[in-house]
Amino acid sequence: MKPLAYRMRPLKFEDVFGQDHLVGKDGVLTQMLHKKKLLSFILYGPPGTGKTTIAQIFAKESGLDFYFFNASTENKARLKDIIETTNYHDILIVIDEIHRMKTDVQDYLLPYMENGNATVIGLTTLNPYQSINMAIRSRCHLYEVKKLDEEAIEKALLLALKELDNDIRIETNALRAIVRYSNHEVRTALNLLESAALVLNDGDLLTAQTVYRVAGRVSHDLDDHEDNFYELLSALQKSIRGSDVDASIHYLARLITLGDLQSIIRRLLVIAYEDVGLANPLMGGKVVSACDAAIKVGFPEARIMLANVVIDMAISPKSNTAISAIDEALSDYENDDTGTVPDHANNRKIKVNPEIYHYPHNDKDSINDQSYLPDKIKDKSYYHPKDESSYEKALSDRLKVIDKIKKKKRKDD
Numbered sequence: 001m002k003p004l005a006y007r008m009r010p011l012k013f014e015d016v017f018g019q020d021h022l023v024g025k026d027g028v029l030t031q032m033l034h035k036k037k038l039l040s041f042i043l044y045g046p047p048g049t050g051k052t053t054i055a056q057i058f059a060k061e062s063g064l065d066f067y068f069f070n071a072s073t074e075n076k077a078r079l080k081d082i083i084e085t086t087n088y089h090d091i092l093i094v095i096d097e098i099h100r101m102k103t104d105v106q107d108y109l110l111p112y113m114e115n116g117n118a119t120v121i122g123l124t125t126l127n128p129y130q131s132i133n134m135a136i137r138s139r140c141h142l143y144e145v146k147k148l149d150e151e152a153i154e155k156a157l158l159l160a161l162k163e164l165d166n167d168i169r170i171e172t173n174a175l176r177a178i179v180r181y182s183n184h185e186v187r188t189a190l191n192l193l194e195s196a197a198l199v200l201n202d203g204d205l206l207t208a209q210t211v212y213r214v215a216g217r218v219s220h221d222l223d224d225h226e227d228n229f230y231e232l233l234s235a236l237q238k239s240i241r242g243s244d245v246d247a248s249i250h251y252l253a254r255l256i257t258l259g260d261l262q263s264i265i266r267r268l269l270v271i272a273y274e275d276v277g278l279a280n281p282l283m284g285g286k287v288v289s290a291c292d293a294a295i296k297v298g299f300p301e302a303r304i305m306l307a308n309v310v311i312d313m314a315i316s317p318k319s320n321t322a323i324s325a326i327d328e329a330l331s332d333y334e335n336d337d338t339g340t341v342p343d344h345a346n347n348r349k350i351k352v353n354p355e356i357y358h359y360p361h362n363d364k365d366s367i368n369d370q371s372y373l374p375d376k377i378k379d380k381s382y383y384h385p386k387d388e389s390s391y392e393k394a395l396s397d398r399l400k401v402i403d404k405i406k407k408k409k410r411k412d413d
Contacts (some may be wrong), residue, residue, distance in 0.1 A: 001165070004194040005187045008160050015052055016057070017186065018152035022143055023054060029143070032060050040113055042098060042122035042132065045145030055094045055121045056144065064119065066092040067170050071101040076108055083112060091118055098122030099131040106133055115137045141238040153179045153189050160190055164197045166204075173208040173250025180229055183260060229258060233267045236310075241275045245314040252310050256303050264306060265291040271313060278385070278392050279319035286312065293311050319392055332377065339376030367402055369409040 001007075010016045013023035013030055023030045032038055043051040059066035067082045068136035081094065093109075095101065112118035120140065124131065130143050154175050161170060178196075182189035196206055196214045232254050239247035255264050272287040290309040293331075309397075316398075332338055343349040344356045360367045371378050383397040 003191070004160055004163060005190040007163050008156065008190055009117070010050075013054075013057055015055060017156055018148040019050060019054065022145070023057075027056055029054065032337040033058065036115060038064070038092070038119050039122040039141055039143040040122075040139055041143055042124065042128050042137070044124045044126065044128050045144055046185065047125055047188040048149050048182075049121045049145045049147055050404065051145045052096070055123060059092050060120065062092050062119070062383075064092040066094065068094045068096065070096045071099075072097040076102070076105045078341065079105055079108060085120065092121065094121045094123065095116055096123045098136070099124045099128070101128050101133070101136065103133075106136055110135055110139070124302065131181055131392055147184050148186055149184070150176070150179050151185050153182065153184060153186055156186050157189060157193055160193055160368070166193070166197060166200060168197055168204050168366055170201050171208065172413065174206045174211050177211040177215075178198055180258065180260075181211070182183075183262075192288060192309075229260065232258075233263065233309050235270050237267060237275065239320060240271050240314045241311065242315055243318065245311055248310050249313040250305060252303075256299065256306065259299065261294065261299060261302060264355065266292065268306070268309060270328055270394075272309075274323050275318055275320065276299040276313050276316050276317040277322045278395065279317035283309075283313060283316060291384075317388075317390075319386050321385055321392065323381060330392070335380045339374030341374060342372065345368055345372045363409075365405055367405045367409075368405050371406075 008155075013027070016023050016243065019027070021027055029041075043054060045051060046377070065086055069082065070081055079093075109118065109120070113120055120136075122128075122132070122136070122140060126132075128137055157170070157175055157178060161168065169341075178189050178192050182192060192211065192215060193206075196211050196403065198281075199210065199214060200206060232251055236248060236251040238254060240250055252264070268287055268291060269284075274283045276283045287309045288303040296304075325363040344352075344358070350357045358370050360366050360368050373380060385392040387393045387396050
């Protein structure tokens with residue numbers, strides 16, 4: 001019998017979880033098919049989120065002859081054979097691992113993409129803005145296939161229960177354990193469910209303990225009252241923010257035991273800039289370097305790099321002035337009429353009349369009296385440095401110098 005993940009693969013867009021922005025009723029891919037306006041596009045996102053499934057459904061619904069091409073293992077001769085066999089007629093080509101496409105393959109394919117004879121669906125787990133050749137990327141629309149949330153994977157697991165070889169029940173904690181251990185990848189979640197079901201008989205209840213045993217992991221309670229992963233991430237951040245180094249290390253240890261390195265790294269990067277911030281601006285670079293090293297070595301050694309920066313951040317001075325400033329500015333712009341960019345900060349206006357812009361470096365102290373905020377909010381102040389931190393005190397002192405110079409120049413004028 002086919003693996004459970006294969007049997008559960010959706011056959012129509014309505015059965016795809018968590019990607020309504022693409023395949024929902026008003027999703028862009030749904031509308032392409034509905035309006036028969038097929039465009040080349042690239043689907044990018046983490047493994048196990050449905051990129052291949054979406055591409056297969058789109059290809060079948062497109063009405064075009066379609067072919068699959070793996071850029072990692074197949075060459076130009078294979079692509080040439082596809083296009084020539086179809087007599088250069090309108091076709092759809094699904095290109096897996098499109099970021100690995102060789103230059104000679106790209107050069108051959110581009111003219112057919114250009115004239116519309118070949119519609120391309122590219123699939124990649126990498127950021128297409130960084131990994132895919134500009135010539136290909138500029139001819140494709142880029143659509144992110146998002147990591148599935150807990151609810152979407154739980155729905156898929158509950159549906160999959162009906163496809164298992166035996167009739168079992170599942171407790172809520174077991175669902176949550178599978179979601180956590182799958183790293184939010186639906187294919188991995190289904191594989192784990194199938195493995196766990198093998199050790200049960202008809203009528204048995206699948207518990208979290210069974211999931212832990214099958215997954216080969218240390219048993220930890222993942223319910224809402226104990227080691228819920230997101231609660232632990234929050235506890236880690238609050239401990240670092242509160243300068244409690246021992247609590248910070250404790251929650252880091254719990255998170256390391258659960259094993260999701262990427263989630264830990266994402267949260268540490270946020271903490272470095274949200275909580276430590278401008279009180280210790282070198283911390284961001286330290287955390288980036290430590291996280292890069294942690295990814296390279298993986299667990300268990302990654303715990304060493306993570307512990308170093310967690311201790312450093314917990315003890316470090318803290319400042320939230322940067323996030324407070326940007327959040328206030330965002331709120332003003334989204335909720336109020338903040339006015340237009342002043343002429344002397346508007347490049348289009350400056351090109352017409354260069355004299356309206358006073359180049360600061362031509363003035364003493366590289367400061368002049370021009371204000372760059374829109375007139376409607378010209379007196380608004382977003383950044384308020386904390387004087388108690390050595391670095392921000394320096395910023396505060398510098399701001400006072402700038403304000404003093406600007407006021408003097410306006411008075412002299």
